[in-house]
Amino acid sequence: MIKVSVMYPNSASAKFDIDYYCNTHIPMVVELLGDALKVGAVDSGLAGGAPGDTPAFIAMGHMTFNSVEDFQAAFGPNAEVIMADLANFTNVEPTIQISEIRI
Template identity: 65%
Template sequence: MIKVSVLYPNNESATFDMDYYCKTHLPLVAELVGKALISSSADAGLAGGAPGEAPTYIAMGHLVFESVESFQQAFAPHQEVIAADLVNFTNVSPVIQISNIAG
């Protein structure tokens, strides 16, 4: 299985509406990609590694799929709709990482 992590970099002007992300955006993604999506989750950044340090990412979303191919096939047809929804919850551009789930 693979995990698609959508990382939203933090900066002084970064905004992120976690309520919208969890209640509207993730369900939209799930509906569009259908059964290919095994699970999804979201994390809100709290702090960096040093005391008083801001988190590197204001938020992260994680999507689990069986394979890179299943993700690409399910996501590609809906990429524009999903990307267009970003303005409804954040003002930062996400960074995407696809990882193999070890263990």
């Protein structure tokens, strides 16, 4: 199994509409990716590691797939639509990581 994490770095100029992300963007992504997507989750940053620190990321979306190939086959044909929607909820360029789930 693999996890695709889409992480939105925090900064003083960052804007992020978490309600739009959760209620509009994510449901659209779930529909577009279909059965290839096994599990999805959204995290909203609260704080950094030390008292008073801001979170490193405003939000993170996590998606689980059986394989990198399954992710690519589902995401590729829908990438343009998904990426075009980012402007509706953020001015942040996301960082994307694909990880193997080990435990």
